[in-house]
Amino acid sequence: QVQLVDSGGGLVQVGGSLRLSCAASGRTFSPYLVGWFRQAPGKEREFVAAIRWSVGSTYYADSVVGRFTISRESTKGTVLLQMNSLKPEDTAVYYCAARTDTVFRRTRPNEYDYWGQGTQVTVSS
Numbered sequence: 001q002v003q004l005v006d007s008g009g010g011l012v013q014v015g016g017s018l019r020l021s022c023a024a025s026g027r028t029f030s031p032y033l034v035g036w037f038r039q040a041p042g043k044e045r046e047f048v049a050a051i052r053w054s055v056g057s058t059y060y061a062d063s064v065v066g067r068f069t070i071s072r073e074s075t076k077g078t079v080l081l082q083m084n085s086l087k088p089e090d091t092a093v094y095y096c097a098a099r100t101d102t103v104f105r106r107t108r109p110n111e112y113d114y115w116g117q118g119t120q121v122t123v124s125s
Contacts, residue, residue, distance in 0.1 A: 002027065002114040006096035009119030012086055016123070020081040022096030022116060029053040029072070031101040034079045036070065037109055038092035038121070045095070047107035051079060054101055061107070064090075086123045093118040 003025035012018050022034065035050035049060045049070040058070050069082040079096065097112035106112065 002032070002098055004096045004098060004114055004116035006094065006116035006119050008081075009094060009121045011122045011124060014086065014088060014123055014125050016086050017082070017084045018086065018121060020083070020094055020096075020119060020121075022079040022081075024077060024098070028077045029079065029098065032098045033101045033106060033112075034072075035097045035099075035106065035112060036079075036081045036094060037097055037112075038090075038094045039118075040089075040092040043092075045109045047109075048094070049081060050106065052101055052103075053079075059105055083121070086121075088123050088125050091121060091123050093120050095119075 006022045008020040031054050033052050036048040037045050038048050039045040047061050051058045051070045067085045071080050095118045096116035098114045099112045
């Protein structure tokens with residue numbers, strides 16, 4: 001069992017930046033695939049980015065390529081999501097998720113087993 005704690009959300013103006021953090025309570029992320037998802041009001045939860053903790057490889061949703069960066073802090077055992085050039089359409093609750101590591105891309109919410117509680121990101125225009 002993995003318990004995830006995500007944090008770092010807040011209110012930011014268009015073009016601003018935020019950094020989200022995801023920590024695994026009581027253990028490390030090895031060997032897991034860790035992803036970030038987001039859900040806006042009235043919309044389905046959607047994939048944002050993922051990282052394979054063991055090898056550090058990453059992939060992203062097209063909508064965030066070039067603006068968001070997912071990374072790992074091995075010494076702290078956390079996964080970060082750096083979000084730059086934020087847009088109003090990035091407004092959502094952001095969730096950290098994890099599952100057993102795999103070489104295959106996993107971008108659907110039902111492919112992940114563990115979830116954080118979510119952190120609100122609001123981008124104001």
